Amino acid sequence: MSDRIHYSSGNEHNPSDPFGRVELTIEADGAATLEHHWRMGDGAWTGRVDPAAIERIRSALADSDFPDVPQEPVPPGSNFRHIDVGTQSAMLTERQGRNLDGYQDAIPVLEALAHHMSGGAYRPDLEAGDPLVTDVRAAPPE
Incomplete structure (x- = not known):
C-alpha cells in the first residue's frame, strides 16, 4: 500500500479541547507535514516518519474494519478523529478510537x-x- 495517510484530531474552537486541532499528512515515502491550530497560536512542521511507524499504522488499520466505523450516538463535546488513506476515509470519536x-x-x-x-x-x-520522526523543521502555517 503506497497511499498517503492523513490524520486529523481535535477542534481549536471547542472550549473543552485543550490541545486544539492537528492535521498530520504522511506521504508514502515518509515525508510528513503537521499543522497545529490551538488557542495559544498555530504551528507547522515538516519531518520524515520512520518506515516502521508507517507500517505499524497500516498494519493496525488492516486489522480494523477501516474505513468502516460503527454508528453510535455522539455525546456533546466529543473529540473526533479523521483518518484518510488514499480515497478511503473514517471518522470516529475519541472513545471509538x-x-x-x-x-x-x-x-x-x-x-x-x-x-x-x-x-x-x-x-x-x-x-x-x-521518536518516530526525524529531520523535523518548523514551517510556516498554511
Whole structure:
C-alpha cells in the first residue's frame, strides 16, 4: 500500500479541547507535514516518519474494519478523529478510537508522531515513547 495517510484530531474552537486541532499528512515515502491550530497560536512542521511507524499504522488499520466505523450516538463535546488513506476515509470519536480493534493501535502512533513533530506543543501530557520522526523543521502555517 503506497497511499498517503492523513490524520486529523481535535477542534481549536471547542472550549473543552485543550490541545486544539492537528492535521498530520504522511506521504508514502515518509515525508510528513503537521499543522497545529490551538488557542495559544498555530504551528507547522515538516519531518520524515520512520518506515516502521508507517507500517505499524497500516498494519493496525488492516486489522480494523477501516474505513468502516460503527454508528453510535455522539455525546456533546466529543473529540473526533479523521483518518484518510488514499480515497478511503473514517471518522470516529475519541472513545471509538480507544476501543475499536485496529484503530486503538493506529491512533496512538499517529498521536505520538504529532507530539514529536510539534516538539511537545501538541499533547504535552503525552508519554509518546521513542521518536518516530526525524529531520523535523518548523514551517510556516498554511
